[in-house]
Amino acid sequence: METLFNDLTNLFTITNLLCILLGTVVGMVFGALPGLGTVIAVALLLPVTFTLPPLAGILMLLATYQAGEYGGSISAILLGVPGTPQAAATVLDGYPMAQNESPGKALSYSLVSSSIGGIFGGLVLIFVSVPLAKFALNFGSPEYFLLGVIGLMAVGLLSGTDKIKSSIAVILGLIAGTVGIDSLTGVNRATFNQPELMDGVNLVAFLVGMFAISELFMMISKGLNNKYVADRSTLKTGLTWKELKGVVKSTTIGSLIGAGTGILPGIGGGASCWFAYAVVSKTSKDPEAFGKGSPEGIAAPESSNNASAGGALVPFLALGIPGSAAIAIIMGAFIMHGIQPGPNVFTAERDLVYGIFYGFILTTIAMYLIGRVLTPMFSRVLVVPNSFLVSIVLVLCLIGIYASKGAFFDLWLALGIGIVFYILKRLNYPVSSVIIAYVLAPIIEENFRRSLTLSNGNYDVFFSSVYAIALVLMIVAALAASVYADFKKRRHQPS
């Protein structure tokens, strides 16, 4: 119960509220723009958090994350093009409803269910992370290493169809995370005589190169002057009580599925929205309406992807394991402020953690209010052609990288990373695995070495406790399930 009663005076400061406001607006705009999306918005705002107090910076990124989830549905509903992968399921019913009934009504269902899902995710975050963190205090170095491996495996096994390419992506992220001075011995590692690499690969340059610059090249190849036509005649958002009652069941199911899948690293909003859509369409009283503009078909995926945002923060805060690329970037903000997420953060940074708990709910409320007022304005952004967006976002990327450390080396590095990752994306390497591995690399390596040093190089240390054995069994089970799934898929493929 102590979670419920905490001093909230640190939360309601002008800086925090302005940061939430800015994050919400940026998240909604970037989420609405097909091709850009939440991850790029969070990556671009990351350098700004340098200049802010930790809570304000993190709340700004969380607000961006939350609002981006709703923003993705704006283009899904108005254009039939999902702004984010998490809004892909929303197209199925959102776009037909916008065409046949009213775009404003479809957006209202999306906004209200996103907000309910976000609040639900926030409550799950508040009530689940504290007990989980308390439980995780029993863990030692071997367990943390195994936990990190589970996080990587979840991401590696689930993020792509080609397991070898997924594994390569994970290894690339881990390698990038080991460059620089070794924190345990002070020895230089793989810096190629570049003093700028002694502190490691700059997180902002790495992120912006990998996600933003490579994505801008993708946008160029998709077309620079494609004109989207959006019906903006009836964009006023609002639902009657009766309409709201009609989607209570689907919103509840979506929220439960979203929060549950969000907690599991590697699954995230993209998969949870499809899962929620499938469950709700099967349990609905009116399954024939799905695909033709069913309100339930909008409410389920939208509540699910926002609930998964709260769920994804649970393993991140309690165990230090980020479950998605956006959360990995938010972890970057923690690291830049010298804070290591995990069970100890609940005692070491108590005000920050509780600020995040309640701040997350606040970001959802901000998303609802700003969504109600400004959705018609955001829909105008959709018609901006890529020729303008690419040029302006490119300059913003370069400013963000330079502002993070003031080093030209990082700009050249980001350009190189952008080109390499553009090719890797074209070859279906799952890029999100790279960033998760990158932020997990120090945790995994330090705990791996600490465990082996304590045991004089004996690998039995990874079977030395009940928790460690349970984690090893989970790894084996996940591997076996993945191999079995591959085997089954190959058997069903025509030769």
Added chain:
Amino acid sequence: MTWRSLNSIMSIILIMGGIGYAVNLNQSASQALLFSSSGIGPAYFPNILAGLLVILSVMTLVKNLRDKSPKNIEKVTTHNSGYILVTVALMVAFLASWQFLGFFYLNVFVLLTVLMTLYRIEFGLKNSLLVALATSVFTTGFLYGLFGQILALTF
């Protein structure tokens, strides 16, 4: 170039990258064992990673070379590849000019104008140049106001 060739080239680059990383790592961390009585020094974990990268890349290379599906021997097509190359070239020119000459906001203005003019060239040079100039003036002014004045960042 086919997808098979591109995949193979990328695998070879990754193999070479893995080897290069391991060589550089072991040179720079040659004193590694001095720090460890159990042999678990600073190069231990990265060497495992380099080994895994090389093994996995070889596996991808072999798998790719054995894949004779029609999709794999299809030619790689990139729409607007010229624009991508021009964008990279302009970024290189922008970074070099900014790094060696300074004048950040002037460089931003020029980069934006050239990029937008090129990207909108299908609307005619005069039209695209005018629109690009107007947008670049506004955007550069906004960036100067936000970063140069409000946030007091120096570039």
